[in-house]
Amino acid sequence: MRRLRALLSILALGTFASVVSSLEPSMASPHRGYAPASLFAVKSAAAHSAPVVEAPAEEPVAAPPVEPVLAAVGDPMTAPTLELPVEEDPLERPALDAVADPAAELEEVRWSVDRRMRLDEMATNWGMWVDDLRELNPDLEDVEWVEAASSYVVYRRDPRRPTQSVGAPNRGHLLAGIPMPEGPHWRLREHRPRAFGSTTTIAALLEAMRAYGAADPEAPPLRIGEISRRSGGRIAPHVSHRSGRDVDIGYVMKVNPSENERFWRTADGKTIDAPRTWAFLEALIATGEVQQIFISAKLQPILAREAAKTRSPEEVALIFSAMSRDPNVHTIVKHESGHRDHMHVRFGCERGNLRCRAQSK
Numbered sequence: 001m002r003r004l005r006a007l008l009s010i011l012a013l014g015t016f017a018s019v020v021s022s023l024e025p026s027m028a029s030p031h032r033g034y035a036p037a038s039l040f041a042v043k044s045a046a047a048h049s050a051p052v053v054e055a056p057a058e059e060p061v062a063a064p065p066v067e068p069v070l071a072a073v074g075d076p077m078t079a080p081t082l083e084l085p086v087e088e089d090p091l092e093r094p095a096l097d098a099v100a101d102p103a104a105e106l107e108e109v110r111w112s113v114d115r116r117m118r119l120d121e122m123a124t125n126w127g128m129w130v131d132d133l134r135e136l137n138p139d140l141e142d143v144e145w146v147e148a149a150s151s152y153v154v155y156r157r158d159p160r161r162p163t164q165s166v167g168a169p170n171r172g173h174l175l176a177g178i179p180m181p182e183g184p185h186w187r188l189r190e191h192r193p194r195a196f197g198s199t200t201t202i203a204a205l206l207e208a209m210r211a212y213g214a215a216d217p218e219a220p221p222l223r224i225g226e227i228s229r230r231s232g233g234r235i236a237p238h239v240s241h242r243s244g245r246d247v248d249i250g251y252v253m254k255v256n257p258s259e260n261e262r263f264w265r266t267a268d269g270k271t272i273d274a275p276r277t278w279a280f281l282e283a284l285i286a287t288g289e290v291q292q293i294f295i296s297a298k299l300q301p302i303l304a305r306e307a308a309k310t311r312s313p314e315e316v317a318l319i320f321s322a323m324s325r326d327p328n329v330h331t332i333v334k335h336e337s338g339h340r341d342h343m344h345v346r347f348g349c350e351r352g353n354l355r356c357r358a359q360s361k
């Protein structure tokens with residue numbers, strides 16, 4: 001029996017090791033994202049690509065009721081588990097979490113309410129129409145009030161209404177935006193009309209935020225600000241954030257704001273938690289889906305010092321514009337004013353999405 005257990009343990013470890021090694025940066029990995037290929041491994045293309053279909057001109061009539069499926073959104077308890085030997089190194093667990101396929105769980109997304117409120121208030125908070133919520137949740141048909149600690153479907157993939165980012169971040173719009181799921185390692189605001197993104201954006205965000213939380217269970221949750229409206233388009237005061245590919249995220253601070261704080265906090269060398277902010281940046285870049293990250297030039301050297309602990313000066317100069325001597329080199333992180341209190345992450349277009357524009361001309 002002991003030998004059988006040992007054998008099973010070795011098998012489990014073998015699977016685990018191959019999963020881990022597939023995450024290692026590799027010169028040979030196919031390069032698809034915007035990160036320098038030699039710096040970061042890029043994962044398989046299939047997981048993040050969305051079907052690109054022209055949206056039908058007419059909105060189809062109500063979909064037939066679909067069996068409610070519990071989404072595994074952000075709940076580590078429902079994530080697929082792999083049996084590991086008891087004496088596993090807990091530090092190795094994160095890699096398993098990081099390889100979960102976020103795109104697969106974006107079939108359906110649920111959001112929860114933490115207090116009793118009117119259905120129309122919930123719809124307003126979430127940037128949705130009551131009719132849409134009722135279509136997605138047939139049990140809301142004759143309901144005017146929703147109870148605390150309940151959760152509702154806010155998105156279900158519909159092949160007739162595919163999610164698609166259209167145009168450039170500062171000119172385009174979004175079709176059938178996917179709401180950012182809830183999860184233990186990040187925090188959405190209560191007011192969420194601008195928490196919708198493209199498939200690539202949401203899948204890559206989930207991947208990076210899970211990797212951040214799994215690698216450091218003590219890390220405070222990341223704060224997510226605005227992404228896009230469900231149908232994209234202009235949102236004041238932003239120029240971009242129109243096509244579901246831009247996301248505002250707070251820096252990890254040494255003292256983190258309370259759950260309900262609505263505003264960003266200005267970061268500097270004393271207040272920013274540089275190791276954790278860099279760990280999150282690295283997880284973001286490793287998704288291979290990031291086109292650009294805007295961070296104030298005042299903060300970049302602080303984060304670059306963290307990066308330099310594990311990366312060569314050449315690599316660091318390819319990541320941070322403030323550390324690059326050549327202004328013509330494309331760095332992933334660039335300065336833009338107004339980004340001392342939050343970073344702005346722009347994700348690339350989905351593969352095969354010919355209506356998406358990386359930049360406006």
Ligand SMILES: [Zn+2]
Pocket residue numbers: 238241246247248343344
């Ligand atoms: Zn922004």
